[in-house]
Amino acid sequence: MKKQTCDVLIIGGGIVGLSLAKGLEQLGISYRLVDESLSKPFSGIRPLALSKTSIAILKYLNIWSSVWAQTTNIRNIHVSVESAFGHLLLNEKQLEHLGAVIDLNELQKAICAQLHETKALINGRFLSFDAKTQTVTIQQDEAFFDIETKIIIAADGALSSVRKACGLPVELEPEQEAVIGMLSLKHPHEGLAFERFTDIGPLALLPWHTHDMAIVWSLSKKNAQLMRDQHFSDVKDRLEKQLAHRMGDILSVQSIRTYPLRQIFMPVQSYQNILFLGNAAHTLHPVAGQGFNLSLRDVVTFLSVLQEYGISSDTFPIYLLRRKKDQEFTLKLTRFLASGFNRFPGFIKGIGLIALSNHLGLRQTFSNYAQGLGYPLPEEIYNFLEEGHE
Numbered sequence: 550m551k552k553q554t555c556d557v558l559i560i561g562g563g564i565v566g567l568s569l570a571k572g573l574e575q576l577g578i579s580y581r582l583v584d585e586s587l588s589k590p591f592s593g594i595r596p597l598a599l600s601k602t603s604i605a606i607l608k609y610l611n612i613w614s615s616v617w618a619q620t621t622n623i624r625n626i627h628v629s630v631e632s633a634f635g636h637l638l639l640n641e642k643q644l645e646h647l648g649a650v651i652d653l654n655e656l657q658k659a660i661c662a663q664l665h666e667t668k669a670l671i672n673g674r675f676l677s678f679d680a681k682t683q684t685v686t687i688q689q690d691e692a693f694f695d696i697e698t699k700i701i702i703a704a705d706g707a708l709s710s711v712r713k714a715c716g717l718p719v720e721l722e723p724e725q726e727a728v729i730g731m732l733s734l735k736h737p738h739e740g741l742a743f744e745r746f747t748d749i750g751p752l753a754l755l756p757w758h759t760h761d762m763a764i765v766w767s768l769s770k771k772n773a774q775l776m777r778d779q780h781f782s783d784v785k786d787r788l789e790k791q792l793a794h795r796m797g798d799i800l801s802v803q804s805i806r807t808y809p810l811r812q813i814f815m816p817v818q819s820y821q822n823i824l825f826l827g828n829a830a831h832t833l834h835p836v837a838g839q840g841f842n843l844s845l846r847d848v849v850t851f852l853s854v855l856q857e858y859g860i861s862s863d864t865f866p867i868y869l870l871r872r873k874k875d876q877e878f879t880l881k882l883t884r885f886l887a888s889g890f891n892r893f894p895g896f897i898k899g900i901g902l903i904a905l906s907n908h909l910g911l912r913q914t915f916s917n918y919a920q921g922l923g924y925p926l927p928e929e930i931y932n933f934l935e936e937g938h939e
């Protein structure tokens with residue numbers, strides 16, 4: 550194949566690489582996106598909680614209108630601790646939007662469909678790069694070809710082969726596993742999301758359509774495997790105990806499986822003409838549902854810097870400076886909720902929840918950070934924040 554050229558080469562067409570491609574397309578910047586599994590069909594459901602800010606960004610990227618009909622609004626968030634009294638209820642009426650739940654695979658499919666015509670998506674695998682000639686070698690089946698590019702965006706996931714090729718360090722947290730699945734309720738959930746710090750690990754239930762809830766229970770590997778091997782009726786009993794019948798009867802629990810939870814953070818996210826985004830730069834524990842939300846804020850900030858400064862020696866440093874505080878805060882909060890919080894005695898956790906629950910100012914601040922509003926966003930996003938969900 551003839552050598553191709555572009556301004557931006559994205560390695561990795563997961564949800565982050567695809568979102569960036571959509572933004573570049575909109576700005577008229579020449580790009581290519583290479584992914585080794587573009588031709589594989591999407592399978593299963595992967596529920597993803599989107600913050601209010603992420604919805605605004607997806608509107609800005611002209612993606613939201615093609616997916617919103619398949620989303621479920623979050624109207625209330627109930628937070629509790631297994632071994633303590635007290636709970637926190639975040640309510641849509643008091644705090645405006647609390648976000649929505651979407652199937653990650655549907656979102657990916659929708660963006661792929663929009664980009665299909667552009668011919669910028671390449672089914673292939675990153676092999677190596679040559680910094681001197683700014684050339685990347687791609688493998689496609691048995692063939693190899695080169696792409697010459699001004700900058701490379703590595704969005705190739707937690708086990709990033711671009712990161713390995715650069716020999717860059719990462720901070721690693723101990724691996725856990727998530728038990729994921731779906732439950733069906735007798736009564737409608739009314740948009741309630743449920744977060745419970747159980748004695749064995751945080752449990753999140755996300756509202757799905759009208760009567761279903763997606764389960765994400767983060768556990769030690771041993772506990773996750775034990776639960777995966779249990780009969781569905783035992784898992785149902787355990788969930789009913791945690792819910793304390795707040796949601797009425799659970800009719801069934803389906804599709805229980807385990808998913809590895811890696812936690813990775815790159816303290817230095819650029820190298821020569823390469824910038825790391827998404828799971829490649831930071832793979833967060835799902836306890837606070839912030840991984841993709843944080844990455845979307847990264848993507849839109851990068852697009853804004855490109856618009857302001859073009860591709861120059863300033864682009865990466867300015868982007869990294871603008872994203873530093875949000876990334877560090879979100880990482881600290883997620884690490885705390887994933888492991889630090891459970892180390893406190895039950896009554897302290899209970900007091901914390903009661904304090905948050907009774908103090909509107911505290912509750913508003915907490916919600917602002919959870920909704921991605923804690924740090925400045927590019928100007929253009931604020932207009933979309935004012936609109937409703939549709």
Ligand SMILES: Cc1cc2nc3c(=O)[nH]c(=O)nc-3n(C[C@H](O)[C@H](O)[C@H](O)COP(=O)(O)OP(=O)(O)OC[C@H]3O[C@@H](n4cnc5c(N)ncnc54)[C@H](O)[C@@H]3O)c2cc1C
Pocket residue numbers: 560561562563564565566583584585586596597598599673674675676704705706707709710711727729765808809810826827828829835838839840841842843844
């Ligand atoms: C259980 C669970 C629940 C979650 N819930 C939420 C939530 O509610 N809200 C939220 O915001 N986030 C959530 N997340 C996080 C979210 O799923 C991730 O942030 C997001 O999927 C990261 O996408 P990505 O594109 O960066 O990486 P990936 O999805 O890993 O994509 C990487 C892509 O790179 C490609 N690739 C890899 N190597 C190469 C190569 N050598 N050449 C070419 N291509 C390559 C792969 O094929 C893949 O398509 C959750 C995560 C988990 C595990």
